[in-house]
Amino acid sequence: MESVMEKRIMWGDLDALGIVFYPRYYEWFDGSAHQFFEVIGIPHDRLWKDHGIVFGLAETQCRYLRAGRYHQRIKILTRLQNLNMRGLTLEHHIIGAEDGQSMIVGTEKRICMDAKNPLKLKVATIPEMVYQTLQKALADNPGTDAHDSSD
Amino acid sequence: MESVMEKRIMWGDLDALGIVFYPRYYEWFDGSAHQFFEVIGIPHDRLWKDHGIVFGLAETQCRYLRAGRYHQRIKILTRLQNLNMRGLTLEHHIIGAEDGQSMIVGTEKRICMDAKNPLKLKVATIPEMVYQTLQKALADNPGTDAHDSSD
Amino acid sequence: MESVMEKRIMWGDLDALGIVFYPRYYEWFDGSAHQFFEVIGIPHDRLWKDHGIVFGLAETQCRYLRAGRYHQRIKILTRLQNLNMRGLTLEHHIIGAEDGQSMIVGTEKRICMDAKNPLKLKVATIPEMVYQTLQKALADNPGTDAHDSSD
Amino acid sequence: MESVMEKRIMWGDLDALGIVFYPRYYEWFDGSAHQFFEVIGIPHDRLWKDHGIVFGLAETQCRYLRAGRYHQRIKILTRLQNLNMRGLTLEHHIIGAEDGQSMIVGTEKRICMDAKNPLKLKVATIPEMVYQTLQKALADNPGTDAHDSSD
Numbered sequence: 147m148e149s150v151m152e153k154r155i156m157w158g159d160l161d162a163l164g165i166v167f168y169p170r171y172y173e174w175f176d177g178s179a180h181q182f183f184e185v186i187g188i189p190h191d192r193l194w195k196d197h198g199i200v201f202g203l204a205e206t207q208c209r210y211l212r213a214g215r216y217h218q219r220i221k222i223l224t225r226l227q228n229l230n231m232r233g234l235t236l237e238h239h240i241i242g243a244e245d246g247q248s249m250i251v252g253t254e255k256r257i258c259m260d261a262k263n264p265l266k267l268k269v270a271t272i273p274e275m276v277y278q279t280l281q282k283a284l285a286d287n288p289g290t291d292a293h294d295s296s297d
Numbered sequence: 298m299e300s301v302m303e304k305r306i307m308w309g310d311l312d313a314l315g316i317v318f319y320p321r322y323y324e325w326f327d328g329s330a331h332q333f334f335e336v337i338g339i340p341h342d343r344l345w346k347d348h349g350i351v352f353g354l355a356e357t358q359c360r361y362l363r364a365g366r367y368h369q370r371i372k373i374l375t376r377l378q379n380l381n382m383r384g385l386t387l388e389h390h391i392i393g394a395e396d397g398q399s400m401i402v403g404t405e406k407r408i409c410m411d412a413k414n415p416l417k418l419k420v421a422t423i424p425e426m427v428y429q430t431l432q433k434a435l436a437d438n439p440g441t442d443a444h445d446s447s448d
Numbered sequence: 449m450e451s452v453m454e455k456r457i458m459w460g461d462l463d464a465l466g467i468v469f470y471p472r473y474y475e476w477f478d479g480s481a482h483q484f485f486e487v488i489g490i491p492h493d494r495l496w497k498d499h500g501i502v503f504g505l506a507e508t509q510c511r512y513l514r515a516g517r518y519h520q521r522i523k524i525l526t527r528l529q530n531l532n533m534r535g536l537t538l539e540h541h542i543i544g545a546e547d548g549q550s551m552i553v554g555t556e557k558r559i560c561m562d563a564k565n566p567l568k569l570k571v572a573t574i575p576e577m578v579y580q581t582l583q584k585a586l587a588d589n590p591g592t593d594a595h596d597s598s599d
Numbered sequence: 600m601e602s603v604m605e606k607r608i609m610w611g612d613l614d615a616l617g618i619v620f621y622p623r624y625y626e627w628f629d630g631s632a633h634q635f636f637e638v639i640g641i642p643h644d645r646l647w648k649d650h651g652i653v654f655g656l657a658e659t660q661c662r663y664l665r666a667g668r669y670h671q672r673i674k675i676l677t678r679l680q681n682l683n684m685r686g687l688t689l690e691h692h693i694i695g696a697e698d699g700q701s702m703i704v705g706t707e708k709r710i711c712m713d714a715k716n717p718l719k720l721k722v723a724t725i726p727e728m729v730y731q732t733l734q735k736a737l738a739d740n741p742g743t744d745a746h747d748s749s750d
Binding site: 465466467469470471472474475478502504505506507508509510511512515563566567569 | 616617618620621622623625626629653655656657658659660661662663666714717718720
């Protein structure tokens with residue numbers, strides 16, 4: 147399973163060198179992560195309201211291969227790289243929409259948090275139904291073996 | 298050498314859970330990196346105008362230890378972790394200003410880019426004078442050996 | 449002439465109440481303004497590189513009618529409201545993409561700036577060719593008289 | 600009563616012309632508004648938790664007098680301009696911290712919203728105790744008559 151988000155780089159995404167200010171890429175990773183959960187059938191609202199959980203951030207990382215420029219069209223490709231009982235890793239890949247060239251690659255390591263009380267977020271085990279949905283998404287990755295890893 | 302930036306978390310930094318939206322931490326890393334270069338005597342303006350270089354991003358990474366909350370006072374501590382002829386790694390540490398507890402740790406790997414023509418950024422060697430300044434900042438790290446590593 | 453930009457509200461656009469943090473609307477106004485100039489045939493790059501001008505901000509204003517929510521699909525409709533020798537006013541209207549209900553209305557009053565030296569921006573007269581393009585866009589507004597006003 | 604917030608313009612606040620991307624000013628208005636409420640003794644947390652209200656945005660407006668530049672130190676001065684039973688107007692003034700020159704002037708018209716259920720924000724009357732605090736802040740404005748207006 148791979149979700150795709152299309153976007154166009156805006157003036158306000160640029161820094162004084164005329165290239166994308168790098169925290170923006172993380173904003174798009176986060177937006178694409180939310181879309182990914184929705185596409186596989188466990189949108190944030192359902193996770194939060196039905197299961198009382200969110201997938202909070204443990205660690206993020208990003209490599210910058212080419213600088214994004216004004217009004218360039220890009221695609222953010224997101225898929226599950228890794229899954230275990232307490233969390234998962236999403237892999238994000240930003241490419242030029244026209245030339246398909248790699249621009250950015252990064253990951254978000256997210257952990258399952260009990261968010262019933264948002265003032266006291268705490269680590270939790272992924273609910274069974276949610277876990278199965280994620281496992282299926284992992285198995286559906288193009289060109290990947292269907293084994294979930296234990297990280 | 299360690300530079301310190303103080304800040305207060307604002308309403309607009311929060312997400313719908315009432316905790317800091319994570320790309321903001323990277324915005325503060327970047328702001329603190331700029332201050333670091335200024336503090337050690339090679340501010341961005343001088344690097345760009347006098348030497349025709351910028352320290353562009355190659356890779357960033359961040360771990361989230363505790364969630365930042367509304368109106369919390371924080372400190373961003375930044376120092377040079379690593380230096381070689383073509384680039385450097387900055388280490389950022391965000392702590393609560395009152396309790397001193399670790400909130401966020403992260404790094405920015407930056408490479409020296411020839412930016413005389415911002416439309417054609419290309420990798421360059423760090424100018425000698427700039428390199429010496431950085432080497433001195435590395436040597437002045439509290440509790441660190443003064444050897445530059447070649448990464 | 450009316451340009452339309454479609455967008456989906458993301459998690460990162462929300463504040464701690466779960467509604468859009470209002471400066472985001474201005475980011476979208478700005479993005480839609482850039483698209484508007486492109487659609488009518490005078491994209492930013494051409495204005496800046498060929499004519500040495502930008503349309504800088506003199507004043508912006510916005511009214512909030514309904515709060516934008518998580519993952520809502522919206523449209524930003526932008527058209528020229530007003531034109532004179534030295535500047536123009538853009539009118540932005542954000543509506544729900546599904547229900548068509550008004551969410552946000554606002555304006556940007558922009559003035560023609562000589563930007564040949566970005567360090568010394570100064571007020572300028574709109575170049576003739578650019579003015580004619582704008583006048584045509586104003587005349588093509590749906591349900592509006594084709595007279596440019598002198599503000 | 601006037602609250603003052605000091606700030607330094609960061610690299611990430613700039614656009615490709617090297618001047619502040621204008622939605623940032625609104626972010627700082629909002630941050631300064633929150634500080635204002637805190638300074639006069641009715642911080643957001645108390646409004647929300649004790650009184651079940653927030654001061655939501657009805658309208659904002661801003662004029663740009665001078666462009667903010669890299670690493671410039673600024674002050675955001677905020678005071679109450681107007682008060683009635685259902686809302687208030689804050690006036691924000693951004694000046695250079697060194698030269699004192701006006702950079703930005705703007706207003707936020709905020710209305711009292713019942714936020715007990717954030718999913719159903721609705722207009723409300725300002726609670727008596729809160730109103731008195733605001734009235735006192737209005738009376739304490741430097742060089743202003745102490746009458747609240749009914750807008």
